Amino acid sequence: MQGSLDINPQPADILTGLVGADSARAWLGAAAAAGDVGAMLIGLPRLQSVNLAYGQSAGDRVLVAMAQRIRDFAKTDIGGDMLIARLTGGQFLIGSRQPPERERWQYLAEALGRVIARTLPVEGDALQLVPRIALIASRGSHSGDSVIDSLVRAAAKLERLPGRRILWAGEGRGAPGASLALLEADLLGAMHRGEITVLFQPQYAVHSGELTGAEALARWHHPRFGRIAAETLFAVADRGDLVAQLSRHIAALALGLAAHWPSPLRLSLNITAEDFALGDVAANMRGLIDTSGFAPERLTLEITEQALIGDFAASAQALQSLAGDGVQVALDDFGTGYSNFRALRALPLHVLKLDQSLIEDIVEDPRDRAIVVAMIAMARAFDLKVIAEGVETAAQLAILAAAGCDTFQGFVRSGPISAEEFAHLAR
Numbered sequence: 296m297q298g299s300l301d302i303n304p305q306p307a308d309i310l311t312g313l314v315g316a317d318s319a320r321a322w323l324g325a326a327a328a329a330g331d332v333g334a335m336l337i338g339l340p341r342l343q344s345v346n347l348a349y350g351q352s353a354g355d356r357v358l359v360a361m362a363q364r365i366r367d368f369a370k371t372d373i374g375g376d377m378l379i380a381r382l383t384g385g386q387f388l389i390g391s392r393q394p395p396e397r398e399r400w401q402y403l404a405e406a407l408g409r410v411i412a413r414t415l416p417v418e419g420d421a422l423q424l425v426p427r428i429a430l431i432a433s434r435g436s437h438s439g440d441s442v443i444d445s446l447v448r449a450a451a452k453l454e455r456l457p458g459r460r461i462l463w464a465g466e467g468r469g470a471p472g473a474s475l476a477l478l479e480a481d482l483l484g485a486m487h488r489g490e491i492t493v494l495f496q497p498q499y500a501v502h503s504g505e506l507t508g509a510e511a512l513a514r515w516h517h518p519r520f521g522r523i524a525a526e527t528l529f530a531v532a533d534r535g536d537l538v539a540q541l542s543r544h545i546a547a548l549a550l551g552l553a554a555h556w557p558s559p560l561r562l563s564l565n566i567t568a569e570d571f572a573l574g575d576v577a578a579n580m581r582g583l584i585d586t587s588g589f590a591p592e593r594l595t596l597e598i599t600e601q602a603l604i605g606d607f608a609a610s611a612q613a614l615q616s617l618a619g620d621g622v623q624v625a626l627d628d629f630g631t632g633y634s635n636f637r638a639l640r641a642l643p644l645h646v647l648k649l650d651q652s653l654i655e656d657i658v659e660d661p662r663d664r665a666i667v668v669a670m671i672a673m674a675r676a677f678d679l680k681v682i683a684e685g686v687e688t689a690a691q692l693a694i695l696a697a698a699g700c701d702t703f704q705g706f707v708r709s710g711p712i713s714a715e716e717f718a719h720l721a722r
Contacts, residue, residue: 313362316443319380319388324439326378326392333400336429336446337365337407339385340454349418356656360415361424362387363655363687368410371710372403372524386450388443397432399520402478404428404461406527416652427453431464478531481517486544490516491528493548494711497720498563498682498704501696506720508561510597510704511549512711513541529567538569543579550587550594552714556721563595563625568602574609577616584620592621595646599627600638611641618643625682629670639677647674651685651705658690668698675699 314322326332339361346354365387369379378390411426429449433442445464453462485491495509515523523531532541546564553562570576584591596617603610614624625646626638638644649670657664667683674681683695686705695703712720 313366313387314378314380316380316382319378319382319390320439320443322378322380322439323390323442326390327433327438327442329392331433332390332392332442333432334388334390334430334442334446335400335404335407336382336443336450337387337389337411338427338429338450338453339411339424340427341424342385345417345422345424353417356660357415357417357422357424358385360652360655361385361411364410364413365389365407367706368407368524370706372406372522382443388446390442396519400430400432401461401463402520402523402527404430406524408460409526409530425460427459428461429453429464430461478517478520478523478527479535482515482528482531482535482537482541485515485517486541490518491541491544491548492516493545493552493714495549495552495714495717496704496711497709497717498561498702499708501683501692501700501703504708506560507702508556508563508593508595509553509717510563511545511553511565513545538567539573542567542570543583546580547583547587550583550589552718553593554587554589555718558590559593560721561593561595561623562589563597565597565627566602571602571606571610571613576610577613580617580622581620584622590621591617592623594621595623595625597625597627597648603638603642607637607641611643615643618645644677644679646680646682647677648682648684649700654683654685654691654695654705657694658688664694667695671695671698671700 323332323334342354342358342361345357362381366379369377369389373389373391376392378388380388380390382388408426408428412423415422415424427450429446431442431445431449449462449464453459456462492514494512494514496512497506498508498510499505500507513525513528515528517523529538529541532538542565549562549564553560556562566576570579573579580596584594596614598610598614618624623645624643625648626642626644627648628650629647647670649667653663653667653670655663657667671681680701681699682702682704683700684704686692686695686703686707688707692703692707709720
């Protein structure tokens, strides 16, 4: 379904696929008449302040970035027969014809809230928009108007509840749901029960389009709450001091699966700060590689600057040791955080990975485009390869190709897929 969007033309092009308020009401009404329907109304109360502080153009770019986060989350974590709409201003709506049970709908709202609230660079500042989310699970016999009106009333009530971020329509308090505390108790057993699985985000050569490998991403298939994405999974693990154990579990799974890939396809694994904190990350990784039979020269370890903060010298030494085995090292999320040049000088880097936030607006914003082109040129000066993540359009890909980017990943070619799907793709 398509609908008109009451925003400037430039963001409207990027937001293609989001319906308007009238179409959303009709969709929800038809869905409710046919059976159960679930919906969540996402509000961005500080968006008007962004317009006042930075100007309408910057506000539009923030609006587009928030819409992309909502759309990507809905695609990967909700899926099925659903609707994504923009109602007005900074209000978005997600509807589902097959709404999950109440606890999972609550959990999905919590997870979406964390995704939206990630830091966003705006005019040199680090901006964080914390959303307010109203929820409803309608059991038939409701019109589209009544569903949206109930959500709007809940959203208005949220504004009068300081500190609250999520509220169920028709209730004065939030429903007890799948909070991190409830999930924490299940995580340790989930690894033993095989509920933690690995998806693979395919990576492609920019110029030839050839498949070059994949990044391993974790998913938790919870027997009650359904699919839980990596961000929430690691937040749960962090509460239970299980990050290092979870990271090792994911690495072992991914390496075992990748051992059957044809050469020269590469596997990328994320390494956490907790992995380094154990003090034996090189020995642990070497043991996993040996057990799996995967060739170390086809492995890339992705690290962030945050992962190195604890003991930079020891972390660099561990990475140097693994690089001596042929393992490559990628600096992930480059262009966010501090982007410390110390890492470029002191670490055995082979790859810079450009964060999705840098790629989002390179078609529309000359400044963002200039930043990405400059980063790729800098990587060339350091003799580093460049991977761009979050590439969603052919226009973005064309700019990256002209700038000399080597590899890309993103929905322009493929989202994360199962191990079986990737094995088929590799063949």
